[in-house]
Amino acid sequence: MSGCVPTEKSATQASKAPAGGSQENVELRFSWWGSQGRHDRTLKLIDKFQQLHPNIKIKPEYTSFDGYWEKLSTQVAANNAPDIMQMSILYIKEYSDRGVLGDLTPYLNKELHVDDLNKDVLKNQGTIGGKLTGVPVSDNASVMIYNKEMYQQAGIEPPKMDMTWKEYFDKAREIKSKLGDKVYGSFDLSTSLEGFMYYSFSVGDTMYKNNKLGYNDQTLKNWLKMWDDARKEGIVPPAATTASSLPIGNADPNKDALMKGLVPIMGPQFTATFPAYENVMKDKVDMVSYPKDKNTGSVLETAMFLSASAKTKHPKEAAMFLDFFLNTKEAADILETDRGLPENKKMLEYLTPKFTDRDKKMVKMLEHVSSIQPSWYDAGPKGTGEVTKLFEQTVQKQQFGKITIDDAAAEFRKEADKIFEKNN
Structure with missing residues (x-):
């Protein structure tokens, strides 16, 4: 893991500044998989983001892991992919190669900051065909x-x-x-x-x-x-x-x-x-x-990525949501370790004093696997x-x-x- 991004202050500022100074009303669909506990936390995160950005509405779409991919495949075939989607290491290359996932590179260091994320993961797993199509959420x-x-x-x-x-x-x-x-x-x-x-x-x-x-x-x-x-x-x-x-x-x-x-x-x-x-x-x-x-x-792998649709009409606002999700204390407080141990080094350090015994087990397991030449x-x-x-x-x-x-x-x-x- 290597660190640098925005300072804590700049990350918070990024989450509050409307993209390009625009205040137009925007709706983004966000899809993810998981258990009911994950759904509940993610809905709270969406509410918090919308409080900070009243002009951006996030429409949630969620299901179990197995149902998620069948639904997403159908949506893509119908030219109706969500604007933002949770993406698995299993499928990110395939969806990237098919042109489903958009390149996030134009929004780096503006709407989206990634310097606190693992550079190797960004380069070797999130970047496909020279395009950054997924930002890593957590370690696994x-x-x-x-x-x-x-x-x-x-x-x-x-x-x-x-x-x-x-x-x-x-x-x-x-x-x-x-x-x-x-x-x-x-x-x-x-x-x-x-x-x-x-x-x-x-x-x-x-x-x-x-x-x-x-x-x-x-x-x-x-x-x-x-x-x-x-x-x-x-x-x-x-x-x-x-x-x-x-x-x-x-x-x-x-x-x-x-x-x-x-x-x-x-x-x-x-x-x-x-x-x-x-x-x-x-x-x-x-x-x-x-x-x-x-x-x-x-x-070892990345637990999941967040990606934007190549066809979203609002890529800047999508990048803003990804930035909020990955880089803010507000999001970390809500999500905690539900999606795994945060990939963002500063958010991991911020959450560590609050870790439960369950969280400590996850840290210990990651450390153990990392030590046995996986x-x-x-x-x-x-x-x-x-x-x-x-x-x-x-x-x-x-x-x-x-x-x-x-x-x-x-x-x-x-x-x-x-x-x-x-x-x-």
Whole structure:
């Protein structure tokens, strides 16, 4: 992290000065995903911004993580994208390459200040094709979130930090044997391309190379066999249960197997989603790093970005809102760590004295992952969103026994590389 931006005074001034001296009435649509707690905080932030800028109205649009991307894709296709949108590392490159996201560079050091944000993230993840299309909101590390009470109920030690994959499945086997038929030791992560990517990093493989899949086929076969064995043993749910459960990583704890008590541990998740779980499951949850092999499976990444539409009629006012969101104490007081630990160094320092035990856990986890030589999240070439869905569909066929592991690995590579070739 490196710092410099505006002084505290100049950041506040930026949030109060109307763009270009204009007082015309402006309406901006702002879309985001998250849990109800995030929605409530963001609506309060919008109210505060509108108090400071009576001529700018922010119209909120929000949903869960899985519903968000389907809705955004439909809006973009209909030429009706929101003016401001929360953007994931999963999709920022794809939406940038498609010309959906606007270049924020013309507004730097005027309506929008970024000097207190991580320069490497701005350069390597927020800037795509020479255009700054996303400003980072918060820092993140991939983790597994677990229910402490379920391990206590079983009378066994909870998962430990930096456990190996063997230790992970041993723990799953142990808790399954203690808690009976209605509980499984782990969710079946096999359909998660993200989960597989972290596994690939842990065994020393890569995910993408030269706009194609970059891993060795044996790595995918090993991943699928690991989960297939666990499924046959009964320590993860059967295929039908997994398919009927809500998506992994939907960022809403009300909608997944951990909250339902089906499993005691869930992932891949992130430090940024820990507050959402903690809000719902008070004092019941904790987190550990993603399982490892010769390397850690945990990665570092930006929790999310804020972007403006390339077609917004009010780019200056959109940049003003982004500046308020990222650079002001008013916004920090409202959001706290709901979206993760702030990327803005000064806002992080401002909030630190107010940190709860939950916030301190997030800081400690980020520091731990940073110290164990993690990989950086690889968002992949253009088309990765489509490839992610393909991975889930292909692995589901293998889960249900419709194709073999070898066939699944071959089919996925063939079809994924077709998608990448079409898009790049």
